[in-house]
Amino acid sequence: MKRFSPYLLVSALITSTPALANTLNFAHLSTTGYGEVVAIPDSAVFSVKVVESSMTAESAKQSVDSTVDTFLNSLNKAGIGKESIRSSNLYLAPQYHYPNNAKPELIGYRASRSITVQVDDLSALNNYLDLALNAGINQIDSVELKVSNEAEYQQQARLEAINDARQKASSLAKGFGKNLGEIWQINYNQPNVQPVLMRSMAMDAKAESNSYQDSSLIIRDQVDVIYQLAE
Numbered sequence: 001m002k003r004f005s006p007y008l009l010v011s012a013l014i015t016s017t018p019a020l021a022n023t024l025n026f027a028h029l030s031t032t033g034y035g036e037v038v039a040i041p042d043s044a045v046f047s048v049k050v051v052e053s054s055m056t057a058e059s060a061k062q063s064v065d066s067t068v069d070t071f072l073n074s075l076n077k078a079g080i081g082k083e084s085i086r087s088s089n090l091y092l093a094p095q096y097h098y099p100n101n102a103k104p105e106l107i108g109y110r111a112s113r114s115i116t117v118q119v120d121d122l123s124a125l126n127n128y129l130d131l132a133l134n135a136g137i138n139q140i141d142s143v144e145l146k147v148s149n150e151a152e153y154q155q156q157a158r159l160e161a162i163n164d165a166r167q168k169a170s171s172l173a174k175g176f177g178k179n180l181g182e183i184w185q186i187n188y189n190q191p192n193v194q195p196v197l198m199r200s201m202a203m204d205a206k207a208e209s210n211s212y213q214d215s216s217l218i219i220r221d222q223v224d225v226i227y228q229l230a231e
Contacts, residue, residue, distance in 0.1 A: 027229040033165025035157040037219045041145035044119045048132045049139040051112040060111035071135035084118040157221035165225045181228035
């Protein structure tokens with residue numbers, strides 16, 4: 001079931017005239033239309049990491065692999081399918097101490113692996129983060145909140161931007177005692193959705209914050225239009 005409550009916001013800002021408009025040799029009017037859709041997120045993608053240090057490479061690797069296996073098994077029992085999980089290869093590197101005026105000293109090895117999980121039920125996100133904590137995962141790399149049917153919201157924002165550009169052009173022309181003519185040019189570059197991100201959190205306590213449930217996604221669009229001014 002969709003869990004969104006979008007509402008529309010339209011900017012009343014007018015940007016400077018596009019560079020191209022400065023080269024036109026006829027009377028014209030340039031406007032930029034803006035549109036926004038604000039939607040409640042209903043899904044998420046989170047990435048976590050386990051990092052372990054040990055005196056031997058084998059011990060560091062085994063510790064990380066054990067934690068990852070425990071977490072993956074917990075996700076499976078919680079109903080998360082393999083298609084919703086991506087795990088990285090093991091990263092293993094020696095660790096050195098650098099004393100003054102002496103050769104570096106090997107002090108152990110550091111191993112790490114990352115896991116990314118797609119969550120379709122946002123209300124269960126905290127439960128999955130708790131599973132990670134209980135398994136021994138010790139770092140959250142990111143939590144990205146998402147919304148279903150993103151293309152639908154992008155279309156709404158685009159239509160708002162078009163209407164905004166048209167209304168501003170009409171208002172400006174009327175205010176200066178002119179009439180709008182034909183559209184001379186339309187410039188459009190689709191912007192990116194702005195996800196809600198929570199990054200780089202150490203997992204030293206249960207993930208009990210529900211702040212993400214009160215967050216929102218802002219889907220923006222804009223269009224630049226040049227109108228000819230009628231005689």
